[in-house]
Amino acid sequence: MAAIDQTIDIGDLQKPWYARLFEMVRHQPLGSAGALVVLLMVLATIFANFISPYDPEAASWKHQLSPPDANFWLGTDAFGRDILTRIIFGARTALFVGFTAAFVGATSGLVLGVASAYFGGRFDIIVQRLVDIVMAFPLIVLALAVVATLGAGTVNVIIAITIPFIPQCARVVRSSALAIREIPYVDAARALGFGHFRIIMRHMVPNVMAPYLIMLTTFVGQAILLEASLSYLGMGVQEPTPAWGLMLQGGAEEFAESAPWVPIFPGLAITLAVFGFNLFGDALRDVLDPRLRSR
């Protein structure tokens, strides 16, 4: 019998982690910046209780609308609550809503898209027309309609944001899965008598992870923006939970001129977070699946 070849050189993977980190920053400077924002948000979420200087819900009548100073770095709002603290805790709300909605939406879309491609035929046509219907609504309109039906509140906001994500992800994943379906290892799995569920979950889903992960990160950014928009419109997260959209709403209407720090900093936080997730998602796309670049 044939001799066994030597193990192949794994190359890049054997470099130390800091060298690989440096290389990543050099090749994807924007993506690294995005990753940094994501990382900061995650840290803020985890350690909010330890790093924030005050209680996010503690009102202080003595310090209403005080401008940024040494005690209140980003100033206080109309109730005297520290804006920096509320932005840090707001990151927790944003990330929780954003990540849950993106994860549930993208994952449901993943399974639906792969199943649609795998079964094909009439099932595929029906699923794809349903996807068309849902996708015909603008994101915010659909989310508003859902919240209007279910009522405001954090859980309903998550549901409202999840629903428009499912068809978006299903559409993208399906196109990848259609290609995978024609690859012989799927035929091999069928010839081995595996069930539909096993073929979909074990042989097809793991091979469409690239578009899934890209969609997931992009969705987190979109979900944060959507949550902020809904909260701003009063249809989302309710007071006194710290949420960026809510803080913006409270500030933008009354204090845009008299106390500009109230709306500016939450606005900046939203912008930065969405920008960060989008950059991160774009970089991930370039690395994982260069073919999707033109999308």
Add this chain to the structure above:
Amino acid sequence: MTDTQQTSSALPADRSVAGDSFLQIRNLKMHFPVTEGAIVQRVIAQVKAVDGISFDLLKGETLGLVGESGCGKTTVGRCILQLERVTEGEIVFDGQDLTQLTQKELVPVREKIQVIFQDPYSSLNPRMKIGDMLEEPMKVHGIITDAAKRKERMRELLSVCGLDPKFADRYPHEMSGGQRQRVGIARALALDPEFIICDEAVSALDVSIQAQVINLLEDLREKFDLTYLFIAHDLSVVRHISNRVAVMYLGNLVELADGDELFNNPTHPYTRALLDAVPIPDPVVEEDREHKVIKGEVPSPMNPPSGCVFHPRCPLAVDSCRTSVPEFRELTSGHRVACTEV
């Protein structure tokens, strides 16, 4: 479109060749519809990939199935594997017509019929370790329920196929093409099948690796008492491994005979042209040879010629070839040919 193809259905069994009939294919047709429309789909054409072929496979033999690209030989394999729902015809295995079985009823049959694919790169799931890939079928079919024993058998399969059992923890991308093809073979053996369809199993490999894999396939045939349907376009490989050889052209069988008989005494004009195109590895002989190139192009399987499908390109064609489909007749014992003029 009316079906003008009347092929010789209901062949008598190949009584001429020794060995029991193992798999009977009768008047197999696989027409792929070409559709139009997003919601209401209309069939605008049919691609007649396989158009009424019949043959028997004998226990323990290797039947070579040759033909040029697009002639439908891979589709025949896929039909036997029930990866396609056939348009018409019977595939009888173990007394059951596979075309009539449901997916659930097919599961026990799938243990007995396995496949080795052409491309070793795309036939293995890139996200699975080799060991898991080989254990999965045993687990799903409940052949070996004990995890340790399953692992043991997986290692055995690897070593039978000439791979170090250490490969179990590797992913496909960490292996060479030849090694991957051996994994493909090991996976086909995992369920202890009786019949393996080798769909261009060595075509994608280097010549030196090809020889190794062919030898492996031959060893395995002896060892596990296997029957092969060896689909290929490389005639020298087919000649080496096959007991009998069938030649396909545009969805039809044109000739079927014992290997030596077919290569030494080809009768169908297409078979002759095909064999004539094989270069002889001797420049002196090759220089003096006269290559008769068949005229024209292969017609589209969407609109195959009437009568004998080969008639537009055939040097022997007469008027009747245009209208009547030649019977797949027995020329001498065990040598069948679909031509009236030889």
